[in-house]
Amino acid sequence: MPSATGRKATLLLVACLTVMAAATIAPALPRMADAYRAVAGVELLTKLVLTAPALAIALCAPLAGAIVDRFGRLALLNGSLVLYGAAGAAGYVLQDLHAILASRFVLGVAIAGTMTTMTALAGDYFSGEARARFAALQSAAMSLGAVLTVGLGGVLADVDWRLPFLIYLSGWVALAPAVVFLAEPPRASGRAPAPGDAQRVAAGRVAAAYAITLFAVVMFYMTPVQLPFLVRTIGIDASAAAGGAIAVSSLAAAAGAAAFPRVRRFDGPLGVYARALAAMALGYGLIGLADSYWLVVAGAVASGFGVGLFFPNSSLWVLALAPPALRGRMVGGLTATIFLGQFASPLVLEPVVAASSLAGAFGVAATAMALAAAGLFLLRRHG
Secondary structure, three states: OOOHHHHHHHHHHHHHHHHHHHHHHHHHHHHHHOOOOOOOHHHHHHHHHHHHHHHHHHHHHHHHHHHHHOOHHHHHHHHHHHHHHHHHHHOOOOOHHHHHHHHHHHHHHHHHHHHHHHHHHHHHOOHHHHHHHHHHHHHHHHHHHHHHHHHHHHHHHHHHHHHHHHHHHHHHHHHHHHHHOOOOOHHHHHOOOOOOHHHHOOOHHHHHHHHHHHHHHHOOOHHHHHHHHHHHHOOOEEEEEEHHHHHHHHHHHHHHHHHHHHHOOOOOHHHHHHOOOOOOOOHHHHHHHHOOHHHHHHHHHHHHHHHHHHHHHHHHHHHHHHOHHHHHHHHHHHHHHHHHHHHHHHHHHHHHHHHHHHHHHHHHHHHHHHHHHHHHHHHHOOO
C-alpha cells in the first residue's frame, strides 16, 4: 500500500507541473519576440506561445474527465506525464515559431490529462476538512513551484531564451513517484454515472463556479502575459526582473492559499471569491499606476494573494458539488474553464492594450474586478 505521505507529495508534484506550463517561459517572451521580429504579428504570436496549451486543455479536459470516470485514473495520468516532457522540451530544438506553437498545443493535451486526473484523485483520496486542507496545500505548492520555475526561467532566459523549455523534462521525473505512490481508487469512483446522478448536481451553482472562474482567470493571466512587457515600459529590460515580479506574485499566492482554510471557515464560496477579486483589483490598480519597479512588485503581491484564495475555493466548491460518479467530468469542466480563460486572456485584453496602454489595461482590469467583487459581496449577503 503506497504511503499517504508519498501519495500526497506526488499529487503536489503533479500539480506543480500545471503551473509550469506558462510560468516557466513567461520571462522569455520579450526575447523570443526579438528573435522572431521578422514574423508578422510576432508580439501576439509569442504571447500565444504562452497560452496555446490552454486552448488544448480547454478542448481536451472534458474528454479527459469522461475517460477517468469511465476507465480509471492512473493510465491516463502516466501517459500524460510522458507526453508532457516530450512536448514541453520540444521548444528547445524547434526553429520555426509556428512549430513551437504546435508543440505547445500538444503540451496542453498532456496537461489536460495530468490536471484533470490529479484533481479527481484529490477528490477520491480526501474528504471534508482533509480535502480543504489539501486544496490549500496544493494551491500553495503550485504557487511556490511557480516561484522556483519562473525565477529559474528568468535566469535561463537571460542566457538563452530557449533554455527554459528544458525545465519541462521534469514531467518525466514525476513519472517514477506516480507509478510508485499512486493507487487506483476503488472502481466505484470510476463507474459509469447512475441515472439519478445528473439530477443531484446543483447545476446553477456549478455554472456560477465556472463563470466566476473564467472571468478571474482572464484577469489573472495578465500577470504572466502582459507584465514582462509592462516592465519594459518603465525602463527595465532584464528578463530576470520580469521573472522576479511574477515570482513574487506567486509567492504571495502561496500566502493566500495558506490563509484560505481560515477564510473559508467564516465565509461561503461567494464571499471568498469576493475577497479574492478585491485583492486582485487592488494589486492591478497599483500596477496600472506604477512608475517604478517596486510599485509593480507591490501590486503583484496584492494580486497574488487574491489568486491564492481564489483557486482552492473553485476546486473545493466544484468537488463539493460533484457526485462521485461525475467527479471526473465536473473537474474536467473546471479544468477546461480555467485554461479557456488563460487562452482567451491575451485575445480579450490585447484590444484594451492597443486602445490605451499596458498600464491602462491593468487599470481597466482592476475596475472590472472591483465591480465583480462588490456584486459578489451583495449576492453573498442577500442571495
